[in-house]
Amino acid sequence: MLQLILAIKYMFKRRIASLAVLTVALSVFVTLVVLTVMHGLLAGWKDVNHALVGDCVVGTESLVGFAYYDELMTRLEALPDVAAVSPVVKTYGLFTETSTGYSNGIEVMGIDPVRHAKATEFARFLHYRSDQVGQVFDAVGDANRPGCAFGVDCVLMRDQNGEYPFSDFLWPRDYDVTCFPLTARGVLKRSGVGEVSTKRFTLTDTVHSGLPKNDDQVVYVALHEAQQLSGMDLPVPRISALHIRFREATTINQGTQETASVFEAFKQDCAGRNLAFLLDTVHVQDWKRYCRAMIAPVEKEELALVFMFVLVGLTTVFIVLVIFYMIVSHKSKDIGTLKSMGVSSIQIMGLYWLFALMIGSLGAGLGLGGGWLFLSRMNGVEAWLFEKFHFQLFNRAMFAIDEIPHDIDVSMVVLIGLFALVSCLTGALIPAWQAARLQPAKTLQVSQL
Amino acid sequence: MSDVILEARNIHKAYRMGAAQVSVLKGVDLKVNAGEFLAVIGASGSGKSTLLHLFGGLDRADQGSVLFQGKDLTRLGMGGLNRFRNRDAGFVFQFYHLLDELNILENVLVPVMAGCSVGAWLSCRAQARIKAQDLLGRMGLKDRLAHKPYQLSGGERQRVAIARALINDPVLLLADEPTGNLDSATGNSILEVFEQLNRDGQTIVMVTHDARIAHQATRTIQLVDGKIRQGLSEPNLS
Ligand SMILES: Nc1ncnc2c1ncn2[C@@H]1O[C@H](COP(=O)(O)OP(=O)(O)O)[C@@H](O)[C@H]1O
Ligand SMILES: [Mg+2]
Numbered sequence: 001m002l003q004l005i006l007a008i009k010y011m012f013k014r015r016i017a018s019l020a021v022l023t024v025a026l027s028v029f030v031t032l033v034v035l036t037v038m039h040g041l042l043a044g045w046k047d048v049n050h051a052l053v054g055d056c057v058v059g060t061e062s063l064v065g066f067a068y069y070d071e072l073m074t075r076l077e078a079l080p081d082v083a084a085v086s087p088v089v090k091t092y093g094l095f096t097e098t099s100t101g102y103s104n105g106i107e108v109m110g111i112d113p114v115r116h117a118k119a120t121e122f123a124r125f126l127h128y129r130s131d132q133v134g135q136v137f138d139a140v141g142d143a144n145r146p147g148c149a150f151g152v153d154c155v156l157m158r159d160q161n162g163e164y165p166f167s168d169f170l171w172p173r174d175y176d177v178t179c180f181p182l183t184a185r186g187v188l189k190r191s192g193v194g195e196v197s198t199k200r201f202t203l204t205d206t207v208h209s210g211l212p213k214n215d216d217q218v219v220y221v222a223l224h225e226a227q228q229l230s231g232m233d234l235p236v237p238r239i240s241a242l243h244i245r246f247r248e249a250t251t252i253n254q255g256t257q258e259t260a261s262v263f264e265a266f267k268q269d270c271a272g273r274n275l276a277f278l279l280d281t282v283h284v285q286d287w288k289r290y291c292r293a294m295i296a297p298v299e300k301e302e303l304a305l306v307f308m309f310v311l312v313g314l315t316t317v318f319i320v321l322v323i324f325y326m327i328v329s330h331k332s333k334d335i336g337t338l339k340s341m342g343v344s345s346i347q348i349m350g351l352y353w354l355f356a357l358m359i360g361s362l363g364a365g366l367g368l369g370g371g372w373l374f375l376s377r378m379n380g381v382e383a384w385l386f387e388k389f390h391f392q393l394f395n396r397a398m399f400a401i402d403e404i405p406h407d408i409d410v411s412m413v414v415l416i417g418l419f420a421l422v423s424c425l426t427g428a429l430i431p432a433w434q435a436a437r438l439q440p441a442k443t444l445q446v447s448q449l
Numbered sequence: 450m451s452d453v454i455l456e457a458r459n460i461h462k463a464y465r466m467g468a469a470q471v472s473v474l475k476g477v478d479l480k481v482n483a484g485e486f487l488a489v490i491g492a493s494g495s496g497k498s499t500l501l502h503l504f505g506g507l508d509r510a511d512q513g514s515v516l517f518q519g520k521d522l523t524r525l526g527m528g529g530l531n532r533f534r535n536r537d538a539g540f541v542f543q544f545y546h547l548l549d550e551l552n553i554l555e556n557v558l559v560p561v562m563a564g565c566s567v568g569a570w571l572s573c574r575a576q577a578r579i580k581a582q583d584l585l586g587r588m589g590l591k592d593r594l595a596h597k598p599y600q601l602s603g604g605e606r607q608r609v610a611i612a613r614a615l616i617n618d619p620v621l622l623l624a625d626e627p628t629g630n631l632d633s634a635t636g637n638s639i640l641e642v643f644e645q646l647n648r649d650g651q652t653i654v655m656v657t658h659d660a661r662i663a664h665q666a667t668r669t670i671q672l673v674d675g676k677i678r679q680g681l682s683e684p685n686l687s
Contacts, residue, residue, distance in 0.1 A: 001570035002562040009550035337546040340507055341613075342535025343563045344527065441508035444542065445498070 002343065003351040010327070011358050020323045020424075024363025025370065027316045028420050031309045032371035035412060038305050040405020042298050048210050049291040051121035054086070056256045057290045058263055059241025060281040063091055064186050067236045067275040072266050076242065081250040081258055084118035086111065089226035090240040093179035095154075095219060098200070106154070107218045108179060110226020110239075113137065119245045122220075125209045127152070128170055137222050139202040140172065146225050147204030148175065153216035155206060164208070173203040177219065181231025184238065184275050197229050213294065236275055252286045260284040313423050320359070320427025324352065328431040335435050336443030345436040352432035353425060360424030364417040372413075375406040452483040454518060454621060454652055455504060461512035462499055473499050475675030476513070481621070481654055486647040488663035489656045491672030497656040498625050500672065504654060505538045505623045506530050518620070535564045539614030541624040545606040547598040547613075554594040557581040557613045564617065577616070584612040588642065604635035611642060615651075622646065624655040628662060640665055 011017050058076075060066055073085050089110030096103040113136045117123040123133040126149065137147035155173070156164045178198040180188060201221060209215055224233065232238035246255035263284050270276040288295060328335070335348055382404065385391045393404065462474040473496040481487055491497050502508040503515055506522050515522040517537060525533060534540075539560075547556045561577045562570055585594060588608035598606055607627055614622055624643065628636030644665055647653050655666065663669040671678045 001565060001567045002559060004567065005555070005562065006548070006550070013550040333546060334548055337542075337548070338559070338563065340505065340534060340540045341560045341563055342531040342533070344531045347563070439508070441499075441502040444502070444507070444546070 002338075003347055003354050006351055007354040007358055010355050011362075014327070016323055016327060017355075017359060020320055020359045021363045021366065023319045023323075024316060024360060024420055024424060025366035027312050028364050028367025028416055029371045029374070031312060031416050032368060032408075032413065033374055034305060035309065035416075036371070036375055036408055037405055038302050039409060039412065040407055042295075042302050044210070044405060045298050046288075046295055049294055050287050051124060052209055052211065052214060053287045053290055054084075054120040054243040055246045055252050056244040056259055056284065056286050057241050058244065058259060058282060058284050059088070059090075059290075060278070060283070061240075062186070062278075062281045063230070064182050064184055064278065065089065065230075065232050065238035065240045066278040066282050067184070067238045068266075068270055068273070068279075069237075069239045069242060072263065073242060075262050075266060076244065076259060079258055079262065081246050081255050082244055083247045084115065084245045086115040086119035086243045087223060087239045088116070088241045088243055089223060089230055089232055089238075091179055091226065091230035091232075093177055093229065095178070096176045098174040098176060104154075105217070106177070108177060108226055108229060109218055109220045110223040110230075111220055112223045113220075116243070119243045122207075125207045126205050127166060127208060128205045136205050136220075139204055140170075142202065145174075145202045146199070146222060148177070148201035149205040149207050149220040150175075150203060151215040151218040152206040152208040153212070154219065155203060164206075166206075170203060170205070175201050175203065175219075177201055177221070177229065179226075179229035179231075181229065183231060184236070184278060197231075199225060199229060201225075211294070238275075238278070252288075256284060256286040313419055316420070317423045317427040320356065320424050321430060324356065324428045324431035325434075327355075328352070328435045331435070332438055332443045335438050336440040339438070339440035340444065348438075349432045349436040352428055352435055356424040356428030356432070357421065360421040363424070364420035367420070368413055368417060372408060375408060378406055379403045453480045454483050455479075455481040455654070456516040457500075457503070457513065458516065459513040460500070460503060460510045460515065462496070462503065462508075462510050472675055474503075474510070477672075477675070477677055479670065479677060481652065483620075483652055484647075484650055486643070486653045486665075486667045487655070488666035488669040489654065489672060490658060490660055490663045490669060493658055495672045496675060497658070497672055501623050501625050501654065501656050504621070505540050506533050507540075532564075535560055536617050537620050539617070539619035539622045541607070541610050541614050541622070541627045543626040543629040545598070545603075545610045545630075547606055547609055549598055552595050552597055553585065553590060553601070553609050554578070554581055556598065556609055557585060557616055560613060560617050581612065581616060584615055585609070588612050602635075603631050604639060607631065607639050608642065611639075611646075615646075620652060622651055622653045624653065626657050627655065628657070628659070636662070 058072070069087055073087065076082050076085050089108070091108050091110075093106055093108050094103055095106045111122070113122070114134045117133040123130050126133065126136060129136040136149055139145045139147045152164055156166070158164055176198050181197050182188060207215065207218065207220060221229075223239075227233040227237060227239070244255070244259060246252065263282070267276075267279045270279060338348065339345075382393055457477050457479040460474050460477040461472070463470050463472040465471075477500060489497050489500065499508070503510050506525070509523055517533065522530070522533065548559065551559070558577055558581050561573070561581075565573065582591070582594065585591060588611065590605060590608055590612075593601065593605065598609070601609065611627075627643070628639050631639060640662060643653055643655065647667070657663060
């Protein structure tokens, strides 16, 4: 009983206790805010990558692609765990805006929009034809002119608020897209006009995923157009990859394994065919592996941050230790007095642990509460700052985020809170033990006062 | 009044000061009878506090034994020792040693709280409060219950300390120069409190280096050279 009362009194009557609480609260606050933002950025980043790619990719990075894909598709579609498969051509080229002559390098993605929208969340990123993805490449007016959907940053400039100047109606703009058609052996085809093939497209939509790599250097066209441009159409049609979506109940791992074994069997069955060698460069990867170049650095960064905040936690332990050490040495007379009245060493230890627990819970509570408040208001505050002072944490003209992530992860909150408590108890461990060991006769000796 | 409450048998106590060994008590034999007011005098540094700490179970003798009501304190375990400190002995110090964070009433209640669990405290709290208020009333501090120690004068603080020492009805009241930090008028009034307590039957052992104060006691002993000299043993001798 005495411990409880004394701990409460120490808590509220000693300024140093509020300093300790403040220290804990500050560490907890910073940890929660930074980890939440970082975790949110990473989660959003992963989500977009996943949405763009689908669950699994059977593909090659070689620019010549692989053949017999329709047979492989049939086999994959027969799997009960596979919900959708989309063949994709991925190649590189140049685009030139016909009216201005502006020209730049570009990644050309050939897709069957309906299939692709089933295998990935492609449709979600379209601005105009989100609801009629089948017509994404249909040019208004000229039915013969093929359409294309550019990454939004290729054709529009963001303003400071991160908004694109979309008009209700997309004015027809024409682009010449040029690729280098390659044979299955990887040499330039000497066909048609020469060593390159060029085709004129009309802009029919924009793709806004939030991934810079996608939005400022990709153009989507119909699959057969891309096959033509890249030389993958003849004599045996080829593609770069199959993007696959699994059924809801199927885990990514399980689906990927099944896909891999189907592919291996397919590869065996193709042995001896003309273009079987192309299958050697094909890999089966789940979306995380496929996107690892994009995700891994961000994941590493998050890990580094977590590690840094463990260090912050250790600093907290140390600060609590110092504060408790000060309190105990300052209170040794009180401890001696208490012991002279029959308070046991265990009770003294309990007193300081209770005190530490209170500092920890109060600090964690304040820090978490403050962090929550800050996170929930952060975007509003940022918007206000921008309006009043033109200050922006993330310049939206540059960063592809709509708002700073602020979704609080409950398990993270619990973990940080527990970590704060453990830190305080650890910090108080040695001082509490020292207090418990104090000899009453020694502390009460007159010369010691 | 010949019941022996406390008995010291050939106590030795030495402190190590670096390499040197300082012998403070060199064979003290002493009996304290029930109802007695025993004054221990001696020069500063003669070991009076050391002796009192041994009586109160705050320290252990190197040699010899301290018997409280026939039980050897040196043989008690930690639990037994804490119970002895809490129930059987009350301590009053020269510098009061009140807890700054607690008010007067709470300070007096500390030994009660120390001796019981949360549940026990909740059931005996009301009773303990009445008793503490009563004690503080007897000390003339009825109106100061909610004050903090720093708001009180030295004499008042010492009265609070006395009330605290008495809250668990100890058999033995030990006081270490309780007037040492007070001016003589205030010191006298504190002394009167002790006398009154003694008249009501409280057994007291008081340490002082002031021979005048010692005359108020029923018996006085002197610590000289680590041993007891019975020179001033008869009261009203001066
Ligand atoms: N814990 C201790 N460690 C070392 N020396 C001590 C300790 N306690 C007391 N002493 C020494 O023992 C001697 C007696 O001290 P004390 O009992 O306080 O004397 P008194 O109370 O009579 O003034 C002094 O010389 C003092 O310095
Ligand atoms: Mg002394």
